[in-house]
Amino acid sequence: MIEIERKFLVTSDAFKKEAIKKIRISQGFLNTHPERTVRVRLKDDQGYLTVKGKSSKNGLSRFEWEKEIPKSEAEALLKLCEPTIIDKERYEVKVKNHTFEIDVFFGDNKGLVVAEVELAFENETFEIPEWLGAEVTGQIKFYNSQLSSHPFKVWGKQ
Template structure:
């Protein structure tokens, strides 16, 4: 089975910006009706993928990803996905042997920034950059699929 081991963190400050090696615009949506998995259509720059992830919270989840034609992805985002779509810029930052993916959200989730690191195993050690804040790996509201249902802009009213 394909698996993803990923930890999510908030950011303390903007110091990571000086270390960005590249950035890519993302647009993604989630197909309606999936209950046992999140089924995501994602456009990453000029490439598109269909991604299926288990709904388990935590750092380890089943994950499958397949390339699809860009035109098909655009049509699925427009016609089959729940709204609002997730719009974000992903920044890639190398730090002591690991690649950090920092998602800077736009649209209904503007203002939210989350750093993610993928690991080979759950107990893999990694160096914490000085800009890294609290871990939110087990908090459902930070998952992209949840940001569709309860966007960050609504959190301020809670």
């Protein structure tokens, strides 16, 4: 139940040609406490409830628990979430032995494109695709829980 992942900005939309899957995601947060977040997510027509713990100091790993729930329950829980609901498309791209998940954000986070890769252990190596940009692992402003309360569109205005 420990998730290890690295997060990067994306420099072009070249990943779209390599995508093996694309889904629409709506997600909100019932709780964004620094020690834990509780997320509700709709991935196309399937609901999920996820609890994430505090990240390690280097931002690479944290506790994650996820449970599939009916769409109707996820829709009801999304109405109880803190502002704002995140809307994004997720592309999955296989690069050698790893799958990158690239999120293209809409709404208040439009213009932000972030890739994540899950790892088996913190110092695992992986091939870096041409469209992968600067690493933002551990930078809290890129966490989805933060993007819901401090969206990308206001970053330059603060």
